[in-house]
Structures are given as C-alpha cells and as structure tokens.
Amino acid sequence: MSKAKAVTKLRIASLLPSTTDICISLGLHKHVVGITHECDFNPSTSSLLRVREANLSSDNQPTKPPLTLTVSHIDPHTSSQAEIDSAVKNSLHNGLSLYNLNDTALTDSKPSVILTQSLCDVCAVARDEVDNEVACNFRPGQCKVISLEPESIEEVVDTFITVAEACGLKERGEELKAKFWNDVSQIQEAVKLSSKKTDGKQPRIMFLEWLDPPYDAGHWIPDMFELSGCTSSLDASQKPTRKSVRINWEQLYESDPDIVLIGCCGFDLKRNMLDTVQAIDKLKLLRAFSEGRIYAADGNLYFARPGPALREGIAILARCAFDDEEEARKALDKLSFLPKEGNGWAKVHFPVEEKKSIPDVEDIVTGDTFFKLHQEACKGNEDFYTDPSTGYNVFTEVAHKKRGKCCGSGCRHCPYNHVNLKDKSMIQQPAFLYEGAENATGDTLFSSLLSIPPNSQIKVLFFSGGKDSYLTIRNLVKQRLQSNRTNNFHLILLTTYDFDTRVIAHQDVHIDTVCRQARHLEIPLLGVPLHRGSGEDYLSRIERGLGAVRSAIPKIKELTLVFGDLHLQHIRQWREKELSKYSLEFPLWNAPYTELMDDLEASGVRVVVSASSQKGIGVGSTFSRTLWKDAMKMGIDGFGEEGEFHSVAEVWATSKEKALGYELL
Numbered sequence: 134m135s136k137a138k139a140v141t142k143l144r145i146a147s148l149l150p151s152t153t154d155i156c157i158s159l160g161l162h163k164h165v166v167g168i169t170h171e172c173d174f175n176p177s178t179s180s181l182l183r184v185r186e187a188n189l190s191s192d193n194q195p196t197k198p199p200l201t202l203t204v205s206h207i208d209p210h211t212s213s214q215a216e217i218d219s220a221v222k223n224s225l226h227n228g229l230s231l232y233n234l235n236d237t238a239l240t241d242s243k244p245s246v247i248l249t250q251s252l253c254d255v256c257a258v259a260r261d262e263v264d265n266e267v268a269c270n271f272r273p274g275q276c277k278v279i280s281l282e283p284e285s286i287e288e289v290v291d292t293f294i295t296v297a298e299a300c301g302l303k304e305r306g307e308e309l310k311a312k313f314w315n316d317v318s319q320i321q322e323a324v325k326l327s328s329k330k331t332d333g334k335q336p337r338i339m340f341l342e343w344l345d346p347p348y349d350a351g352h353w354i355p356d357m358f359e360l361s362g363c364t365s366s367l368d369a370s371q372k373p374t375r376k377s378v379r380i381n382w383e384q385l386y387e388s389d390p391d392i393v394l395i396g397c398c399g400f401d402l403k404r405n406m407l408d409t410v411q412a413i414d415k416l417k418l419l420r421a422f423s424e425g426r427i428y429a430a431d432g433n434l435y436f437a438r439p440g441p442a443l444r445e446g447i448a449i450l451a452r453c454a455f456d457d458e459e460e461a462r463k464a465l466d467k468l469s470f471l472p473k474e475g476n477g478w479a480k481v482h483f484p485v486e487e488k489k490s491i492p493d494v495e496d497i498v499t500g501d502t503f504f505k506l507h508q509e510a511c512k513g514n515e516d517f518y519t520d521p522s523t524g525y526n527v528f529t530e531v532a533h534k535k536r537g538k539c540c541g542s543g544c545r546h547c548p549y550n551h552v553n554l555k556d557k558s559m560i561q562q563p564a565f566l567y568e569g570a571e572n573a574t575g576d577t578l579f580s581s582l583l584s585i586p587p588n589s590q591i592k593v594l595f596f597s598g599g600k601d602s603y604l605t606i607r608n609l610v611k612q613r614l615q616s617n618r619t620n621n622f623h624l625i626l627l628t629t630y631d632f633d634t635r636v637i638a639h640q641d642v643h644i645d646t647v648c649r650q651a652r653h654l655e656i657p658l659l660g661v662p663l664h665r666g667s668g669e670d671y672l673s674r675i676e677r678g679l680g681a682v683r684s685a686i687p688k689i690k691e692l693t694l695v696f697g698d699l700h701l702q703h704i705r706q707w708r709e710k711e712l713s714k715y716s717l718e719f720p721l722w723n724a725p726y727t728e729l730m731d732d733l734e735a736s737g738v739r740v741v742v743s744a745s746s747q748k749g750i751g752v753g754s755t756f757s758r759t760l761w762k763d764a765m766k767m768g769i770d771g772f773g774e775e776g777e778f779h780s781v782a783e784v785w786a787t788s789k790e791k792a793l794g795y796e797l798l
Contacts (some may be wrong), residue, residue, distance in 0.1 A: 143300055146202060146244035147172065148234075148258050150433075151440035152281065155296045156248075158441040159305045167202040167242035169232075169258075171399075173434070200238045203258055206231050209399050213525040214345040214408060216517075219542040232258045240270045246299055247278045281439070284375050286356035289439040290314070309441065316444050316470060317360055320451050323464035324362035327455050336454040337366040339390035339421075342377045342398050342432065344412050346542070346556065347385060351377030354436060357443065361450035366390035381556045382415055392454055393421045395481075396432030396446075402477060405429040409481050411523070414633060422483075428453045430478040445470055449478045456480070503527070504668035507546060550681045557660070558645075561632065563678035565685065566644070566660040567651045579624045582657045587688040589623050592718070593679065594695040596626040596658075597640050598647040600740045600756060601721065601772070603782035604729055605697035606654070607736060607794045608720040614795060622693075623686075625657045627678055629671075632662035640779045641744035641752075653785040654793060672711055697721055699729075699774050726771055730758055736794065737787045745778040756780050 146167035147153040153172040156165050207220050224231050239247075247267065251260040260280050267278055279299045283289040290310050297306025329336060338358060340350035349367060350358070352375055358365055366388040367380070393416070395409045406429045409416070416422050430436065430453075435446035448471040455461040465471055472478060502521055507529055510518040516532035519525070530548045533540075539549035543559030551557070551564040560566070569581025585591075592609065596602045609624060630637045630644045637644065644660060651658035661678040663671070683689060693716040698704055700723055709717060721729065733740065733756075740756040749767055754760060761771040769777045784792045 142245060144243055144245045145300065146239060146242055146247045146276075147199075148202060148247065148249040148263065149281070149438075151438035152248035152296060154438060154440040154442060155293055155309075158309055159293070159297050159300070159302065161300055161302070161305075164300070165199050166244060167239060168199045169203040170201050170205060171203075171433075200235075200242045202235050202238050202242065203232050204235060206233070208526075210404075211519070211524070211526045213520075213523065213527065214343060214397065215542055215544060216526065216528055218343065218346060219528065219540045219544055222540050222542065223536060234258055234262055234266050236266050236270060239266055244276050247276055248296060248299075249278060249280050251280045251282045283439050284352050286353040286360065286443065289353050289443060292439065293441070313441065313444055316468075317447055319468060320361065320448050320465070323468065324451050324455060324461055326464050327362070327458040327461040329362075329455070329458065335362060335364040336391045337389075338363045338392045338394060338450070338454055339366045339385060339388060340436075340450075341393065341395045342437070344395060344397060344408055344415075346379055346559065347382065348377045348379050350436075351375060353439060353443065354446075357436075357447045357450055361447050361454060363392075363450060363454045382418075382558065386418055390419070390421055391426060392456075393419060393427045394430060394450065394453055395428070396430040396436045398437040399433050400431075401433055402429060402431040402479060405432055406479065406481060410483055413483050414635075417483075425480070426453075426456070427481045427483075428478060429481050431472075435472075435477060445472055445477065448472075453478065453480075502668050503545075503664075550684055558635070560660060560662060561664070563659060563661045563674070563681045565657060565681070566648050567658040569657040570652075570655040579656050581655075582625075582685055585623045585686050587686075588690045589686065590621070590691045590693070591625060591682065591686060591689050592622045592693045592695050593625050593627050593659075593682060595697070596628050596647065597637055597697075597779075598628070598642045598650055598782065599640055599743070599780045600733060600782055601697035601699060601774075603650075603736075603738070603740075603784065604732060605695065605720050606656070607732060609695070610794050612720075625659055625682060626651055627659045627661060627675075627682075629661045629663055629674070629678075632664045635662075639744060639776065640781065642779075642781045646781060650782065650784050654789055675712075691716065693718055695720065699724065699772060701774060726761065729772070730761060732794075734758070737791050739783045739786060740780045741783060743779050743781045747777050750778045 143161070143164040144166045145156055145161065145164050147156060147165055148169055150169060150172045153165065153168050156162055207217060209217055212220070221231065247263060249258065249260055249263045263278060267276065277299065279295065281292045281295065283292055290313055293309040293313070294303060294306035297303050297309070340354055340358070342348045342350055342354075350365070355365060355375075367384070368388070395405050397405050397408065400408070409427065409429045416427060419427070421427050430449050434442050435449055436443070448465065448468055452462070452465045452471060455465065474480070503518070506518045506521070510529045511531050514531055515529060516535070517526040517528050520527050527545055530546045533544060533546060533548050539547055539551060539553040541553035541555065543551060543554050543556070543561060545561045547562050551560045551562060554560060554564070557564065557566045565582060568583060569579070571581050571583065594602065594605060594609070606624075613622070628637065628644065628647050635644045636642065637647070648658060659678055659681060661674055663674055679692070682692070694712060695718045696708060698719050699721055705719060705722070742750055742752055742754045742756060745752055747764075747767065747769060750760065750764065764773070764777070765771045769775065773779060
C-alpha cells in the first residue's frame with residue numbers, strides 16, 4: 134500500500150463515537166483534538182478495521198489527549214432502561230437535548246474540521262447547536278462542519294470517504310470502504326456453507342435495540358440482517374420506516390423469531406447481558422428462549438455506531454444466526470475480525486428458575502426494600518433513589534410530579550395511574566387495564582369508566598376470575614334487575630396480582646385471563662400489581678387502587694367494596710376490621726351451595742380448576758355438580774373455600790347476556 138501524504142494542519146473535533154472510530158480506522162487519530170464523553174479513544178489497543186497500522190506512519194507523533202467536548206444530562210450506567218426511556222421522551226417533548234456541547238472546550242481545541250450528525254437528536258449533540266457554537270466562536274472559514282446522516286449500510290460505508298475527503302485524504306476512505314466490503318464478502322462465503330442457505334431458508338431474527346419498552350432494529354441494522362444471511366421476524370407491514378420503532382411484547386411473540394439478539398443502544402455486552410437476564414419473565418414465552426437461541430451483544434460498539442465496527446456486527450449476527458450449523462459456524466469462527474464469544478457477544482444462559490409457589494397477597498409485599506427508600510426520598514424532595522437490588526437510579530413521585538403528566542413509560546412510581554401508558558401490561562402502579570366498552574351494543578347494564586357520571590354509587594368487586602367472584606357478579610346483576618334498576622350502581626372489578634409473575638395469588642390465573650373476562654363482560658377492570666418484597670403492605674396497595682378509582686370518577690357518592698366470600702368467618706372479620714372506613718358487601722355470604730351450583734349451571738359458563746392441592750381434583754378438570762359432590766366425599770369443602778382448589782370461569786365461551794344472567798330482557 135502506498136504511503137499516505139502528510140497532513141500537518143488538520144485538527145479534528147469528533148462529536149460522534151462513530152466518527153472517532155472512522156478517524157482511527159483512517160489512521161488520523163493523531164489529528165483528533167476533541168471527542169465526546171462516550172468515545173472509546175484508545176488507538177493503541179483498538180481492534181477496529183484499519184487501512185493501515187498507525188505505527189507505520191511518519192505522521193504518528195505523540196500528542197496531548199483530546200479534549201472532551203460534550204456532556205450528558207443522564208447517566209445510563211445508573212439508570213434502568215425504563216427510566217432512560219422516560220427521560221428521552223420527556224426531553225424530546227420539551228424540545229431539549231440530552232447532550233450539550235462544552236463550548237469552552239470546543240473553542241480551546243481549535244478544530245479545522247468538526248464531524249457531527251443530523252440523524253438523531255437522542256444519540257448525540259444536535260446539529261443546530263453545533264452551527265450556533267461555530268457561528269458564535271469561530272471566524273468565517275476557520276473550520277468546516279461535516280454533518281453525516283447515513284440511514285443504510287451503504288450510506289454508512291460512504292461516510293468513510295466523506296470523512297477522509299474532508300480531511301484531505303480521500304484515497305484512505307476509498308481503501309477503507311473496499312476493505313470493509315471485502316471482509317463482508319468473507320462473512321457471506323462462510324454463511325453459504327449452511328444447509329439453511331442451500332434449502333433457501335433464512336434464519337428469522339429479532340434484534341432488540343431496547344428492552345423496556347421493546348424497540349426493534351432500525352436504520353442500517355436491517356441491511357446487516359441481509360448481509361449476514363438473516364431476515365427480520367417482523368412482517369414488512371409492521372416496519373413502515375427505516376427508524377427503530379416501538380413494538381409490544383405481543384407483536385414479538387406473534388413474530389416467533391428463530392433467534393433473538395439484544396444489543397441495546399449505548400450499552401456494552403455486560404449491561405445487555407444483565408438486562409436480558411432480568412427480562413426473563415418476558416423472554417421466556419418465546420420459542421427462541423426454550424431452544425436456547427437468545428443472545429446479547431455490545432450494542433454500543435457493533436450496532437448503534439454507524440462506523441467500521443458494523444463489520445463485526447454483521448459477523449456477530451451471522452455467528453448467532455448459524456450457531457446451530459457446524460460448517461458455517463467453524464468458517465465464521467476462523468474470521469480474524471469476529472469477536473470471540475464472551476468478548477462482544479455471547480449466548481445468554483438464564484438462571485434455572487425454581488418453581489415459585491403463589492404466595493398470599495398479604496405476603497407478596499413483605500420485606501423492606503424500595504418502598505421505604507422511596508418514602509424517604511420523597512420526604513427529602515429528592516428526584517430519585519438507588520434501587521438496592523439493581524443499583525439503578527429510580528425516579529420518585531416528586532420527579533414525576535415536576536413533569537406534570539404521565540410520560541407513558543410505565544414508571545415504578547407513576548402518580549398518574551399510568552393514564553398515557555399504551556401497553557397496560559407494563560403498569561407498576563394501580564391502573565385500569567380495561568375501561569369498558571364505549572360503543573357497546575345491546576343492554577350493557579354496567580357503564581364504561583368514561584361514561585360514569587359524577588355523584589354515582591360505585592361498587593368495587595374484588596375479582597379473582599374464579600367461580601365465587603364470577604357468581605358474585607351474577608348476584609349483583611340480580612340486585613339491579615330485581616330493583617327495576619332503581620339500584621343504579623356502577624360496577625368496577627379490582628384484581629390484585631404478583632407484578633413479577635403477573636399471576637393472581639392462589640388462583641394460578643394470569644392477569645391477561647382476567648382482562649379477557651372483563652372485556653367479554655364489558656365491566657371496567659382495575660389492576661393492582663403487588664411488588665414482591667417491596668416493603669409496601671397489602672392494604673396500602675389497595676388504598677392506592679381505590680385512589681385510582683376516585684381519580685377516574687369525579688365526586689363519588691358512595692364507594693362500596695364487594696367480596697365473594699362464602700362462609701369463612703375469620704376472613705370476613707379481617708376485612709371488616711382493616712377496611713372499616715368503607716361500606717362492605719358479601720352477597721354470597723352463607724348462600725347454600727345447591728343454590729350457587731344451580732346458578733352456575735344456569736349461566737352456561739364452564740368453570741375449570743386452575744390450581745389444586747388435592748390428588749383427586751386435577752388442574753384442568755371441569756368444576757361440576759359431580760366434582761362438588763366428589764369433593765365432599767373426600768372430606769373437603771365442595772367449593773374449595775378452604776383453599777383446597779381454585780378455579781377460573783371461562784365466560785368468553787358464552788354470550789355476555791347469558792353469562793351475566795339477563796339474556797331474556
């Protein structure tokens with residue numbers, strides 16, 4: 134390779150980690166006088182693609198370390214993904230940038246070339262701020278600003294020439310571009326050895342640029358899929374733009390990827406491994422999880438930066454996608470530029486979960502962790518506290534109230550009942566999971582949340598999804614009908630569940646099943662997630678839930694709590710003592726089991742055993758008159774009132790009118 138011409142007056146201010154990487158690859162690092170706070174500026178140990186070794190150049194002389202030209206208003210190393218997402222959205226909504234220039238450092242660095250971008254205000258200093266600083270602090274013609282905005286992989290590689298040409302060394306950029314594509318062709322040759330390629334099948338991959346909430350791959354990464362022999366698991370109709378877009382977990386489950394690669398923007402391998410393991414409850418529902426095909430990578434270096442390291446990113450994609458193909462795997466492992474497993478990428482080995490028993494709702498929230506810390510932080514008017522289990526900073530109610538509205542990110546201490554959160558599965562505070570049918574047809578009997586007028590009588594039924602609470606709904610319907618609807622109360626269902634498992638205590642019923650019941654019956658449903666080990670007691674969570682009801686309905690005339698208890702005196706006494714400030718109702722109290730069974734059979738609703746501690750009563754069995762009598766022969770309560778078994782009412786298989794008991798009206 135011919136010796137590059139000397140450059141003596143070049144002074145580069147690199148406002149992007151990617152352009153810093155490009156400068157290193159072009160052998161121009163000695164001319165870099167300013168970098169960002171995120172740059173990994175260590176040319177002597179960098180493994181980046183290069184057109185020549187820096188130590189072979191006569192112009193490679195020792196120089197002072199480059200100045201740091203940028204600052205960030207958020208520390209990603211001490212914040213959770215949800216908190217970072219919230220901060221980004223808040224910043225964009227208010228027209229603010231998370232990054233700012235240190236104008237003094239920029240002036241002191243005396244650059245002749247400034248490398249910046251106009252692609253994303255979230256990821257770097259905004260172009261407008263750069264232009265303003267140059268106009269205010271530099272003479273006309275003193276330095277030139279080169280703004281890069283590549284969206285495809287081809288455009289990324291072309292920026293190698295753009296940067297090199299701006300520095301007076303276009304030929305180096307052309308060499309770097311050629312070497313990049315030559316190395317990519319080596320990846321493609323290795324992939325051709327796969328039997329999948331022979332059969333015309335491509336591994337379907339889901340690349341997640343963010344986990345909480347999930348975002349898919351954007352910009353140049355879909356091009357990297359193609360170059361690595363993969364295809365996206367998302368249908369083209371779900372990806373109308375090149376940008377990374379937010380998806381919900383249901384979309385991810387429906388896409389059924391063969392491989393999942395987590396490479397969250399700005400995070401290294403260690404952080405992405407940690408966050409991936411913590412997302413086990415979401416990821417374990419995927420086929421890729423059961424097949425051991427979930428991987429993590431250094432998303433910061435190999436995917437988020439539009440620079441030379443995308444070569445390694447393409448190789449990592451191929452290595453993960455063809456991990457189960459021996460010939461292709463061996464060929465890929467021979468590539469000198471593919472990072473070794475554990476150094477830049479790795480298969481995620483999740484901890485083996487012990488089967489968790491479903492605790493009492495009163496037990497779920499015992500302990501002394503973040504609840505007390507949050508209270509103390511709020512008393513001190515602090516914006517955040519450090520979570521003791523993760524080390525992340527968590528925004529307090531104080532910080533959220535300063536914002537003045539729900540940001541829609543599912544924050545742990547949202548004081549606005551998550552009103553702007555689209556994916557209600559992410560709620561951490563009590564919130565309505567279903568608000569009722571606005572355009573219901575026929576006789577709805579119970580109003581939607583938004584149509585409940587002021588000064589109404591509200592009954593809140595503690596609803597588990599099982600037969601007893603379902604029969605309580607039917608009893609309440611009878612109350613309305615027998616009074617010729619003069620007893621014009623409005624009904625809301627309230628369900629508590631474990632936040633971690635999203636399962637209702639004892640019932641072994643998922644909260645999504647209860648949402649399905651509520652939608653079919655068209656009755657508003659309030660979800661109250663209970664944080665295991667939070668330190669907040671059960672009654673405090675219930676009070677928060679009832680507070681959400683009061684916030685949603687103006688000027689409630691009377692608030693009554695309704696329970697489906699049958700005859701356990703100690704349970705009723707506990708409720709009457711702890712909830713004495715409310716009016717309480719027990720519609721089924723001491724009702725004869727024969728009457729309850731008659732009503733259940735009249736409903737036409739199938740009830741299935743969801744959990745059981747009795748050998749003779751299997752999970753999945755239909756609760757019937759026969760099972761009831763068999764249970765009594767076994768010497769246990771025929772309705773499982775002592776906790777011998779629990780159930781779920783499959784109301785969705787019967788018409789709403791029949792399920793509620795007013796089909797003939």
